[in-house]
Amino acid sequence: MLKIEGRNAVREAILNGTTIEKIIASNGVKDNTFNEIIKLAKDKKIKIQFVDNVILNQQSKTGKHQGLIAISSDFSYSSVDDIIKNKHKEDNFILILDGIEDPHNFGSIVRVCECFGVDGIIIGKNRACPVNETVIKTSAGATSYVKIAKVTNINDTIKKLQENNIWVYACELGGQDINKTNFSGNCAIVIGSEGFGTSALTKKLCDTVVTIPMCGKINSLNASVATGIAINTVYTKKFLK
Numbered sequence: 150m151l152k153i154e155g156r157n158a159v160r161e162a163i164l165n166g167t168t169i170e171k172i173i174a175s176n177g178v179k180d181n182t183f184n185e186i187i188k189l190a191k192d193k194k195i196k197i198q199f200v201d202n203v204i205l206n207q208q209s210k211t212g213k214h215q216g217l218i219a220i221s222s223d224f225s226y227s228s229v230d231d232i233i234k235n236k237h238k239e240d241n242f243i244l245i246l247d248g249i250e251d252p253h254n255f256g257s258i259v260r261v262c263e264c265f266g267v268d269g270i271i272i273g274k275n276r277a278c279p280v281n282e283t284v285i286k287t288s289a290g291a292t293s294y295v296k297i298a299k300v301t302n303i304n305d306t307i308k309k310l311q312e313n314n315i316w317v318y319a320c321e322l323g324g325q326d327i328n329k330t331n332f333s334g335n336c337a338i339v340i341g342s343e344g345f346g347t348s349a350l351t352k353k354l355c356d357t358v359v360t361i362p363m364c365g366k367i368n369s370l371n372a373s374v375a376t377g378i379a380i381n382t383v384y385t386k387k388f389l390k
Contacts, residue, residue: 150221152208152209153282154211155211155214156183156217157290158286159290160185160186160189160290164189171219171220172218174197174200174217176199183216195219205218211286224297227296229309232271233315235268238388241335242267242384244267244337245337245340247342248341256284256287259292262291270298271297273299280292307339315337317357318356318357320338320376323358327382328362
């Protein structure tokens with residue numbers, strides 16, 4: 150069972166046709182946005198249970214329910230093949246997360262990927278945050294639209310992408326300037342973990358290493374910030390020529 154919390158996340162889950170068993174709603178909230186979401190739920194014939202805020206607080210896993218919690222089945226992951234086939238534009242544009250463990254970072258990354266039309270996100274089963282309540286809430290509902298595949302072995306998946314004519318770039322220190330890189334054709338970007346970056350073997354398997362140039366005294370970025378810069382750079386160079 151998965152709890153989808155917050156207004157944006159609940160709204161997008163309803164609109165996207167996510168299977169929702171019921172919605173728990175605050176009986177003390179009556180603003181326009183709240184009422185709009187309740188109407189959407191009623192139009193979809195979703196069961197709504199109105200309760201006091203104290204009950205919502207007890208049910209909430211994020212502590213930020215905004216008066217709404219939708220009870221759903223577990224998140225439905227896609228396959229890597231689903232992502233490869235899910236081209237938003239003429240070329241594949243895929244993100245691989247190598248060990249992102251913080252759900253807030255993961256949620257923010259999903260939101261960025263939805264905004265820039267990434268075909269899908271690939272994560273590992275081990276040493277990686279799954280799609281949970283915090284990820285869904287932080288993504289502002291983007292998990293309802295972005296395909297996410299969970300794989301046993303990231304390195305085997307990179308090899309599969311390469312066999313499908315998808316060039317794989319590790320975004321790491323010590324590579325070529327990302328702003329001077331030609332991202333034409335199918336591509337996948339690898340973002341490493343918050344503390345250790347991309348693992349050595351994964352980095353070795355990638356076709357190219359690219360680096361975000363910086364001029365400050367701190368030589369590293371938060372994982373979700375780095376992803377946002379990298380995704381925006383690739384999108385601009387590939388699709389806004």
